[in-house]
Amino acid sequence: MKTHPQVQALLDAAARSPIPTLDKVSPFVGRRLYRERCRTVMPKNLPEMQTRILLTPQGTVLRAYRPTALKNDVLPALVYFHGGGWTIGDLDTHDGLCRELAQGARCEVFSVDYRLAPEAPFPAAVEDCIAATEFVAQQSKSGRIAVAGDSAGGNLAAVVALHARDEWQAGSGPRICFQLLIYPATDQNLETDSLRRNGRDYLLTQSLMEVFRANYLPRPADYADWRASPALAASHAGLPPAFVLTAGFDPLLDEGRQYAELLARAGVEVAYRDYPDMIHGFIVMGGVLDTANAAVAECCAQLRRAFDRVTA
Numbered sequence: 001m002k003t004h005p006q007v008q009a010l011l012d013a014a015a016r017s018p019i020p021t022l023d024k025v026s027p028f029v030g031r032r033l034y035r036e037r038c039r040t041v042m043p044k045n046l047p048e049m050q051t052r053i054l055l056t057p058q059g060t061v062l063r064a065y066r067p068t069a070l071k072n073d074v075l076p077a078l079v080y081f082h083g084g085g086w087t088i089g090d091l092d093t094h095d096g097l098c099r100e101l102a103q104g105a106r107c108e109v110f111s112v113d114y115r116l117a118p119e120a121p122f123p124a125a126v127e128d129c130i131a132a133t134e135f136v137a138q139q140s141k142s143g144r145i146a147v148a149g150d151s152a153g154g155n156l157a158a159v160v161a162l163h164a165r166d167e168w169q170a171g172s173g174p175r176i177c178f179q180l181l182i183y184p185a186t187d188q189n190l191e192t193d194s195l196r197r198n199g200r201d202y203l204l205t206q207s208l209m210e211v212f213r214a215n216y217l218p219r220p221a222d223y224a225d226w227r228a229s230p231a232l233a234a235s236h237a238g239l240p241p242a243f244v245l246t247a248g249f250d251p252l253l254d255e256g257r258q259y260a261e262l263l264a265r266a267g268v269e270v271a272y273r274d275y276p277d278m279i280h281g282f283i284v285m286g287g288v289l290d291t292a293n294a295a296v297a298e299c300c301a302q303l304r305r306a307f308d309r310v311t312a
Contacts, residue, residue, distance in 0.1 A: 011202065035093055047100065056131050060132050064111075065110075081160075083154070086152045089116075089153075104304075107146075114129050115128055117212075129159070133147060133176075147161055148180035148299075149182065150281075158259065162239065177309075183247055188222075189229070198251045204252075205251075236265075239263060247279055247282055283295055
């Protein structure tokens, strides 16, 4: 298997670029570079949305997206956590994807601007994402709440689902009806075959992953905490149904696939899809990668199916 020709063109352009890679710059500079990159590759004709800014009692900012044509409907809620190694990424880098998910899944999307490392290391992002999900659940009129995220955001979505399961079983907290995990990071030990195989030349490198981990988890003892490595949770039973999506040339390929297998062994309903000729981060690149648009459509179909199965 080779990378898709559109992916290869992107990789060739990156190799020719004089701009330093993200592992060679400060987080401040990396955030700006990543924001510009996302703006360049995201789809150009995005759905029109009604948007609003919300603030949780803890001070976390959320951007809510509601399809304009559904402005008066009671919609299910999707709480979205952006990727970026817990270090980069923001509401704008994933604006296009959130608009597409809101339109395609016929839901209201709440994009969470959680605190970033190294300024706010673990467990700050986890705390923000849990609080944001609980806030959305309290505000929602539909009672149908799903969580989603890509990469580091997929990690956070998996952690929020675990936490919500425990709180629900204890008699409090929201009940999550679905989790959408897009090439999630699930084990901070960084010991997979796909990392060794894909840890160079595909934008997300082992060097960059180690930088992100050092920013987010300055204490190696925290690698084994299930809130950092959801694959290491004591149990995955009782979690909401999931759709796990991976990319064949992604260092995180094995982490996503193995997490899907963990869920299935625990009796969780899980659908798994690998895009074998794609790279990490492709889901936001619909402006230059046709497969990204197909993957977003598949995510929307999975979300719609999940929402339709829950009684409003």
